[in-house]
Amino acid sequence: MIKFKTTIGQLDYINMKYLEIPKEVVDEYGTMKIRLVCTVNNVLSFQCGLMALGKGKAYISINAKRMKELGVKLGDQVQVALEKDNSKYGMDVPEELEELLKQDYEGKRRFDKLTPGMQRYIIYYVSGVKSPNLKLERAIRLIENLKKSIEGKETFRFLLGKD
Structure with missing residues:
Protein backbone atom coordinates (compact mmCIF):
# COMPACT_ATOMS: atom_id res chain seq x y z
CA MET A 1 0.00 0.00 0.00
CA ILE A 2 1.22 3.46 -0.90
CA LYS A 3 0.04 6.47 1.16
CA PHE A 4 0.44 10.15 0.30
CA LYS A 5 -1.30 13.53 0.53
CA THR A 6 -2.68 15.23 -2.53
CA THR A 7 -5.02 18.03 -3.53
CA ILE A 8 -8.37 17.78 -5.29
CA GLY A 9 -7.95 19.41 -8.69
CA GLN A 10 -10.16 20.02 -11.69
CA LEU A 11 -9.74 19.33 -15.38
CA ASP A 12 -11.53 22.39 -16.73
CA TYR A 13 -11.95 21.14 -20.29
CA ILE A 14 -14.22 18.30 -19.09
CA ASN A 15 -15.28 19.80 -15.74
CA MET A 16 -14.02 16.79 -13.79
CA LYS A 17 -12.58 16.72 -10.27
CA TYR A 18 -9.59 14.48 -9.66
CA LEU A 19 -6.95 13.31 -7.22
CA GLU A 20 -3.44 14.00 -8.51
CA ILE A 21 -1.11 11.02 -8.30
CA PRO A 22 2.55 12.06 -8.03
CA LYS A 23 5.13 10.77 -10.50
CA GLU A 24 6.90 8.88 -7.67
CA VAL A 25 3.74 6.85 -7.00
CA VAL A 26 3.22 6.11 -10.70
CA ASP A 27 6.88 5.07 -10.95
CA GLU A 28 6.49 2.74 -7.97
CA TYR A 29 3.68 0.85 -9.74
CA GLY A 30 5.72 0.88 -12.95
CA THR A 31 2.68 1.28 -15.19
CA MET A 32 -0.52 3.22 -15.66
CA LYS A 33 -2.26 0.07 -16.81
CA VAL A 40 -9.48 8.69 0.75
CA ASN A 41 -9.08 10.09 4.28
CA ASN A 42 -9.40 6.54 5.68
CA VAL A 43 -13.15 6.88 5.08
CA LEU A 44 -14.11 6.02 1.52
CA SER A 45 -12.68 3.27 -0.71
CA PHE A 46 -13.40 2.69 -4.38
CA GLN A 47 -11.92 0.80 -7.32
CA CYS A 48 -10.20 2.86 -9.99
CA GLY A 49 -7.50 3.16 -12.60
CA LEU A 50 -4.80 5.72 -13.34
CA MET A 51 -5.10 8.23 -16.16
CA ALA A 52 -2.12 10.13 -17.55
CA LEU A 53 -1.89 13.75 -16.42
CA GLY A 54 1.46 14.63 -18.00
CA LYS A 55 5.06 14.86 -16.79
CA GLY A 56 4.83 11.31 -15.42
CA LYS A 57 1.94 12.18 -13.11
CA ALA A 58 -1.51 10.58 -13.17
CA TYR A 59 -4.97 11.25 -11.82
CA ILE A 60 -7.94 9.38 -10.42
CA SER A 61 -11.33 10.98 -11.01
CA ILE A 62 -13.52 11.65 -7.99
CA ASN A 63 -17.19 12.41 -8.53
CA ALA A 64 -19.44 14.86 -6.68
CA LYS A 65 -21.18 12.08 -4.72
CA ARG A 66 -17.88 10.80 -3.31
CA MET A 67 -16.73 14.34 -2.52
CA LYS A 68 -19.97 14.99 -0.66
CA GLU A 69 -19.57 11.74 1.33
CA LEU A 70 -16.07 12.88 2.29
CA GLY A 71 -17.11 16.47 3.03
CA VAL A 72 -14.41 17.86 0.72
CA LYS A 73 -14.31 20.42 -2.07
CA LEU A 74 -12.07 21.52 -4.93
CA GLY A 75 -8.64 22.55 -3.63
CA ASP A 76 -8.85 20.56 -0.38
CA GLN A 77 -5.93 18.36 0.61
CA VAL A 78 -6.73 14.69 1.28
CA GLN A 79 -4.89 11.59 2.45
CA VAL A 80 -4.84 8.86 -0.21
CA ALA A 81 -3.94 5.18 0.16
CA LEU A 82 -3.56 3.09 -2.99
CA GLU A 83 -3.26 -0.66 -3.24
CA LYS A 84 -3.38 -3.06 -6.16
CA ASP A 85 -6.87 -4.32 -6.91
CA ASN A 86 -6.69 -8.09 -7.13
CA SER A 87 -10.34 -8.61 -8.06
CA LYS A 88 -11.02 -10.40 -11.33
CA TYR A 89 -12.53 -7.44 -13.20
CA GLY A 90 -11.29 -4.44 -11.22
CA MET A 91 -14.77 -3.71 -9.91
CA ASP A 92 -17.60 -5.52 -8.15
CA VAL A 93 -19.89 -7.53 -10.43
CA PRO A 94 -23.62 -7.06 -9.72
CA GLU A 95 -25.22 -10.33 -8.70
CA GLU A 96 -27.77 -10.04 -11.53
CA LEU A 97 -25.00 -10.06 -14.14
CA GLU A 98 -23.06 -12.75 -12.28
CA GLU A 99 -26.12 -15.02 -12.20
CA LEU A 100 -26.89 -14.41 -15.88
CA LEU A 101 -23.33 -15.33 -16.86
CA LYS A 102 -23.58 -18.55 -14.80
CA GLN A 103 -26.68 -19.56 -16.76
CA ASP A 104 -25.71 -18.37 -20.25
CA TYR A 105 -22.69 -20.36 -21.47
CA GLU A 106 -22.33 -18.49 -24.78
CA GLY A 107 -22.79 -15.11 -23.08
CA LYS A 108 -20.09 -15.99 -20.54
CA ARG A 109 -17.74 -17.23 -23.25
CA ARG A 110 -18.17 -13.99 -25.22
CA PHE A 111 -17.87 -11.83 -22.07
CA ASP A 112 -14.62 -13.56 -21.12
CA LYS A 113 -13.13 -12.81 -24.57
CA LEU A 114 -13.76 -9.06 -24.26
CA THR A 115 -11.00 -6.64 -23.32
CA SER A 131 -33.43 -1.62 -9.00
CA PRO A 132 -32.54 -5.34 -9.23
CA ASN A 133 -35.11 -5.71 -12.03
CA LEU A 134 -33.50 -2.91 -14.06
CA LYS A 135 -30.04 -4.39 -13.43
CA LEU A 136 -31.26 -7.73 -14.75
CA GLU A 137 -32.89 -6.08 -17.78
CA ARG A 138 -29.66 -4.22 -18.58
CA ALA A 139 -27.57 -7.36 -18.13
CA ILE A 140 -29.82 -9.38 -20.44
CA SER A 149 -22.16 -8.84 -32.38
CA ILE A 150 -19.26 -9.92 -34.57
CA GLU A 151 -16.65 -11.53 -32.34
CA GLY A 152 -13.66 -9.25 -31.91
CA LYS A 153 -15.55 -6.23 -33.31
CA GLU A 154 -17.80 -5.42 -30.35
CA THR A 155 -18.62 -1.76 -29.73
CA PHE A 156 -20.29 0.02 -26.83
CA ARG A 157 -22.94 1.40 -29.20
CA PHE A 158 -23.84 -2.07 -30.48
CA LEU A 159 -24.03 -3.50 -26.95
CA LEU A 160 -26.43 -0.71 -26.02
CA GLY A 161 -28.54 -1.46 -29.10
CA LYS A 162 -27.71 1.86 -30.80
CA ASP A 163 -26.15 0.47 -34.01
Whole structure:
Protein backbone atom coordinates (compact mmCIF):
# COMPACT_ATOMS: atom_id res chain seq x y z
CA MET A 1 0.00 0.00 0.00
CA ILE A 2 1.22 3.46 -0.90
CA LYS A 3 0.04 6.47 1.16
CA PHE A 4 0.44 10.15 0.30
CA LYS A 5 -1.30 13.53 0.53
CA THR A 6 -2.68 15.23 -2.53
CA THR A 7 -5.02 18.03 -3.53
CA ILE A 8 -8.37 17.78 -5.29
CA GLY A 9 -7.95 19.41 -8.69
CA GLN A 10 -10.16 20.02 -11.69
CA LEU A 11 -9.74 19.33 -15.38
CA ASP A 12 -11.53 22.39 -16.73
CA TYR A 13 -11.95 21.14 -20.29
CA ILE A 14 -14.22 18.30 -19.09
CA ASN A 15 -15.28 19.80 -15.74
CA MET A 16 -14.02 16.79 -13.79
CA LYS A 17 -12.58 16.72 -10.27
CA TYR A 18 -9.59 14.48 -9.66
CA LEU A 19 -6.95 13.31 -7.22
CA GLU A 20 -3.44 14.00 -8.51
CA ILE A 21 -1.11 11.02 -8.30
CA PRO A 22 2.55 12.06 -8.03
CA LYS A 23 5.13 10.77 -10.50
CA GLU A 24 6.90 8.88 -7.67
CA VAL A 25 3.74 6.85 -7.00
CA VAL A 26 3.22 6.11 -10.70
CA ASP A 27 6.88 5.07 -10.95
CA GLU A 28 6.49 2.74 -7.97
CA TYR A 29 3.68 0.85 -9.74
CA GLY A 30 5.72 0.88 -12.95
CA THR A 31 2.68 1.28 -15.19
CA MET A 32 -0.52 3.22 -15.66
CA LYS A 33 -2.26 0.07 -16.81
CA ILE A 34 -3.20 -1.10 -13.33
CA ARG A 35 -6.42 -1.37 -11.37
CA LEU A 36 -6.29 0.00 -7.84
CA VAL A 37 -8.35 0.42 -4.70
CA CYS A 38 -8.22 4.05 -3.61
CA THR A 39 -9.01 5.00 -0.01
CA VAL A 40 -9.48 8.69 0.75
CA ASN A 41 -9.08 10.09 4.28
CA ASN A 42 -9.40 6.54 5.68
CA VAL A 43 -13.15 6.88 5.08
CA LEU A 44 -14.11 6.02 1.52
CA SER A 45 -12.68 3.27 -0.71
CA PHE A 46 -13.40 2.69 -4.38
CA GLN A 47 -11.92 0.80 -7.32
CA CYS A 48 -10.20 2.86 -9.99
CA GLY A 49 -7.50 3.16 -12.60
CA LEU A 50 -4.80 5.72 -13.34
CA MET A 51 -5.10 8.23 -16.16
CA ALA A 52 -2.12 10.13 -17.55
CA LEU A 53 -1.89 13.75 -16.42
CA GLY A 54 1.46 14.63 -18.00
CA LYS A 55 5.06 14.86 -16.79
CA GLY A 56 4.83 11.31 -15.42
CA LYS A 57 1.94 12.18 -13.11
CA ALA A 58 -1.51 10.58 -13.17
CA TYR A 59 -4.97 11.25 -11.82
CA ILE A 60 -7.94 9.38 -10.42
CA SER A 61 -11.33 10.98 -11.01
CA ILE A 62 -13.52 11.65 -7.99
CA ASN A 63 -17.19 12.41 -8.53
CA ALA A 64 -19.44 14.86 -6.68
CA LYS A 65 -21.18 12.08 -4.72
CA ARG A 66 -17.88 10.80 -3.31
CA MET A 67 -16.73 14.34 -2.52
CA LYS A 68 -19.97 14.99 -0.66
CA GLU A 69 -19.57 11.74 1.33
CA LEU A 70 -16.07 12.88 2.29
CA GLY A 71 -17.11 16.47 3.03
CA VAL A 72 -14.41 17.86 0.72
CA LYS A 73 -14.31 20.42 -2.07
CA LEU A 74 -12.07 21.52 -4.93
CA GLY A 75 -8.64 22.55 -3.63
CA ASP A 76 -8.85 20.56 -0.38
CA GLN A 77 -5.93 18.36 0.61
CA VAL A 78 -6.73 14.69 1.28
CA GLN A 79 -4.89 11.59 2.45
CA VAL A 80 -4.84 8.86 -0.21
CA ALA A 81 -3.94 5.18 0.16
CA LEU A 82 -3.56 3.09 -2.99
CA GLU A 83 -3.26 -0.66 -3.24
CA LYS A 84 -3.38 -3.06 -6.16
CA ASP A 85 -6.87 -4.32 -6.91
CA ASN A 86 -6.69 -8.09 -7.13
CA SER A 87 -10.34 -8.61 -8.06
CA LYS A 88 -11.02 -10.40 -11.33
CA TYR A 89 -12.53 -7.44 -13.20
CA GLY A 90 -11.29 -4.44 -11.22
CA MET A 91 -14.77 -3.71 -9.91
CA ASP A 92 -17.60 -5.52 -8.15
CA VAL A 93 -19.89 -7.53 -10.43
CA PRO A 94 -23.62 -7.06 -9.72
CA GLU A 95 -25.22 -10.33 -8.70
CA GLU A 96 -27.77 -10.04 -11.53
CA LEU A 97 -25.00 -10.06 -14.14
CA GLU A 98 -23.06 -12.75 -12.28
CA GLU A 99 -26.12 -15.02 -12.20
CA LEU A 100 -26.89 -14.41 -15.88
CA LEU A 101 -23.33 -15.33 -16.86
CA LYS A 102 -23.58 -18.55 -14.80
CA GLN A 103 -26.68 -19.56 -16.76
CA ASP A 104 -25.71 -18.37 -20.25
CA TYR A 105 -22.69 -20.36 -21.47
CA GLU A 106 -22.33 -18.49 -24.78
CA GLY A 107 -22.79 -15.11 -23.08
CA LYS A 108 -20.09 -15.99 -20.54
CA ARG A 109 -17.74 -17.23 -23.25
CA ARG A 110 -18.17 -13.99 -25.22
CA PHE A 111 -17.87 -11.83 -22.07
CA ASP A 112 -14.62 -13.56 -21.12
CA LYS A 113 -13.13 -12.81 -24.57
CA LEU A 114 -13.76 -9.06 -24.26
CA THR A 115 -11.00 -6.64 -23.32
CA PRO A 116 -10.90 -5.77 -19.60
CA GLY A 117 -12.16 -2.27 -20.45
CA MET A 118 -15.21 -3.63 -22.29
CA GLN A 119 -15.91 -6.05 -19.43
CA ARG A 120 -15.76 -3.17 -16.92
CA TYR A 121 -18.04 -1.08 -19.16
CA ILE A 122 -20.71 -3.80 -19.04
CA ILE A 123 -20.31 -4.20 -15.28
CA TYR A 124 -20.43 -0.41 -14.76
CA TYR A 125 -23.51 0.00 -16.97
CA VAL A 126 -25.42 -2.81 -15.27
CA SER A 127 -24.44 -1.40 -11.84
CA GLY A 128 -25.67 2.06 -12.81
CA VAL A 129 -29.23 1.52 -11.58
CA LYS A 130 -30.52 0.64 -8.10
CA SER A 131 -33.43 -1.62 -9.00
CA PRO A 132 -32.54 -5.34 -9.23
CA ASN A 133 -35.11 -5.71 -12.03
CA LEU A 134 -33.50 -2.91 -14.06
CA LYS A 135 -30.04 -4.39 -13.43
CA LEU A 136 -31.26 -7.73 -14.75
CA GLU A 137 -32.89 -6.08 -17.78
CA ARG A 138 -29.66 -4.22 -18.58
CA ALA A 139 -27.57 -7.36 -18.13
CA ILE A 140 -29.82 -9.38 -20.44
CA ARG A 141 -29.89 -6.64 -23.10
CA LEU A 142 -26.11 -6.20 -23.11
CA ILE A 143 -25.30 -9.93 -23.13
CA GLU A 144 -27.89 -10.66 -25.85
CA ASN A 145 -26.42 -7.85 -27.99
CA LEU A 146 -22.92 -9.13 -27.24
CA LYS A 147 -23.89 -12.55 -28.60
CA LYS A 148 -25.30 -10.90 -31.77
CA SER A 149 -22.16 -8.84 -32.38
CA ILE A 150 -19.26 -9.92 -34.57
CA GLU A 151 -16.65 -11.53 -32.34
CA GLY A 152 -13.66 -9.25 -31.91
CA LYS A 153 -15.55 -6.23 -33.31
CA GLU A 154 -17.80 -5.42 -30.35
CA THR A 155 -18.62 -1.76 -29.73
CA PHE A 156 -20.29 0.02 -26.83
CA ARG A 157 -22.94 1.40 -29.20
CA PHE A 158 -23.84 -2.07 -30.48
CA LEU A 159 -24.03 -3.50 -26.95
CA LEU A 160 -26.43 -0.71 -26.02
CA GLY A 161 -28.54 -1.46 -29.10
CA LYS A 162 -27.71 1.86 -30.80
CA ASP A 163 -26.15 0.47 -34.01
